[in-house]
Amino acid sequence: ELHLVDLDDALDGLLGDVADVAVCPRTRHLFLLSDQSHRIVEARISPAAVELLASFDLTLDEGEKPEGIAFETDDVLVIVTDHSSQMLRFRLGAREDDASES
Numbered sequence: 540e541l542h543l544v545d546l547d548d549a550l551d552g553l554l555g556d557v558a559d560v561a562v563c564p565r566t567r568h569l570f571l572l573s574d575q576s577h578r579i580v581e582a583r584i585s586p587a588a589v590e591l592l593a594s595f596d597l598t599l600d601e602g603e604k605p606e607g608i609a610f611e612t613d614d615v616l617v618i619v620t621d622h623s624s625q626m627l628r629f630r631l632g633a634r635e636d637d638a639s640e641s
Contacts, residue, residue: 565613572608
């Protein structure tokens with residue numbers, strides 16, 4: 540069954556767009572990636588609404604744009620950028636030390 544869920548005003552103000560989305564395997568929270576805002580938003584979704592839980596600004600080089608998001612493990616989030624030789628890895632709750640070469 541398909542449900543249309545509108546992003547509420549809080550999410551709409553944080554995300555200039557939604558470029559990609561991933562679901563955390565452990566919490567089932569949505570992680571929405573904005574390439575325009577350079578931001579990740581963590582949210583909980585129900586059939587009626589989207590609840591904002593947290594937002595994280597990405598620190599990227601000038602001109603670099605986040606393109607995709609996925610979970611590597613239950614607690615490691617991976618972001619790929621338009622620089623084809625890099626990806627960012629984040630442990631939920633803290634960023635891992637270095638960007639890793641792909």
